[in-house]
Amino acid sequence: MTEAEGYVDQAMAGLAEPQPMYKALRESTPVFRSPQAVVLSRLADIEMALKHTELFSSSMDAVDLGNIRPLIPLQIDPPEHAKYRRILDPLFTPREMARREPRVTELVNEMIDRFADRGECDFHEEFAVPLPCTVFLQLLGLPLEDLDQFLEWKDGVIRPEGDAGYDRSHENMAPAAQQIYDYFERAIDDHIASPRDDVLSSLIAARIEGEPLTREEILDICFLFLIAGLDTVTDSLDCFFVYLARHPEHRHQLIEQPDVLPSAIEELLRWETPVPGVVRIATEDVEVGGCPISKGERVSPLLGAANTDPAEFPDPELVDFHRNPNRHRAFGGGPHRCLGSHLARMELRVALREFHRRIPDYEIKPGTELTFTAALRSVESLPLTFPVPAP
Amino acid sequence: MTRVAVDADRCVGHGRCYTLAPEVFDADEVGHAIVLVEDVSGERQTQAADAERNCPEDAITLSP
Secondary structure (H helix, E strand, O other), X not given: OOHHHHHHHHHHHOOOOOHHHHHHHHHHOOEEEOOOOEEEOOHHHHHHHHHOOOOEEOOOOOOOOOOOOOOOOOOOOOXXXXXXXXXXXXXXXXXXXXXXXXXXXXXXXXXXXXXXXXXXXEHHHHHHOHHHHHHHHHHHOOOHHHHHHHHHHHHHHHOOOOOEOOEOOHHHHHHHHHHHHHHHHHHHHHHHHOOOOOHHHHHHHOEEOOEEOOHHHHHHHHHHHHHHHHHHHHHHHHHHHHHHHHOHHHHHHHHHOHHHHHHHHHHHHHHHOOOOOOOEEEOOOEEEOOEEEOOOOEEEEOHHHHOOOOOOOOOOXXXXXXXXXXXXXXXXXXXXXXOOHHHHHHHHHHHXXXXXXXXXXXXXXXXXXXXXXXXXXXEOOOEEEOOOOOO | OEEEEEOOOOOOOOOXXXXXXXXOEEEOOOOOEEEOOOEEXXXXXXXXXXXXXXXXXXXXXXXX
């Protein structure tokens, strides 16, 4: 087994520090044929693949999440993709997210209240998991008591029992997927009966050239939101707090220079790249970097490798909260640029600001061995200890 | 004076420009960039240059 193969194998199992793997791949085999996919690790190739949606399709064949129809908008290719983005993008603009920020600030503080006096917490379990899920329920206008149910379904399709990496069995995910469809069927009925100021009501009211979305289209959008909106912010929070716990000098910058926070978040997104790669399908025989790729082959642009490519980032191994420019691709790029990127940024900004205001000093509980999950980079548990604030 | 332009075919709404240079760029209703001030100098020019360097899609051009 070559070094690169060994690295890719490890990545499937979850890597604490994937950056050396990105570097090794980029330098040895920038277009690497693994058993699961052709992995791209040079920024130029990745950017090309993300932009050329006619050659690299994001259709249902790329990733199976137990869904029975394409997820909207992720698994719809341009040009049809644009009609959905035209109605979805307005719901997730920075301005729209700013409107939601006060409520998220309250929510973050309620969560911190539950453990601040204890001097320790499991950051993953008590903060990184429930925060995005609760924000999601509020945003869509769903009852908060459905939180635990949602978490179970999300894990049922993202990390089904007996599955790892790309080789996923549809049967393992199908039961959870069916429950997700059934749940949203009922939620749609409820919102049709009593519309309110939330995203689900907006989807029901939306019109494309005068026509409403079909029920199936609304379901396919909701399913995607559940997949995309919950896990990824959990992953980001886990990665960021592991980094900040281990790098007190970086953490102190956030406390001493609060204005650095937005650019610190961009830099942590670049360095950690919590969603390390995306998946596409070649629509015809094509050549990338001298490597032939056949029609129908799975291609994985490794966003984490793009974000540490020295062709774009001078001194890529240096984590610099003042890095400028910082054209990272943590949210992908091209037409499929992460729809929720501004929601994620808002949640991360509020979480980092409020947590460090309340609990500026913390460390990972001594003796802890962190286990990173495969594909999407969360940790299974993140025990933090910190001084109890004075009453 | 420097002239600022956004290529609407390239912009996909990363929102970096109107976050970094709010006096020069704004968002339309889907969050894509629009140019607020086409001819910039001084502080606005500095902001516009910052936005241009940070656009992940190379959608912004500054010309004399």
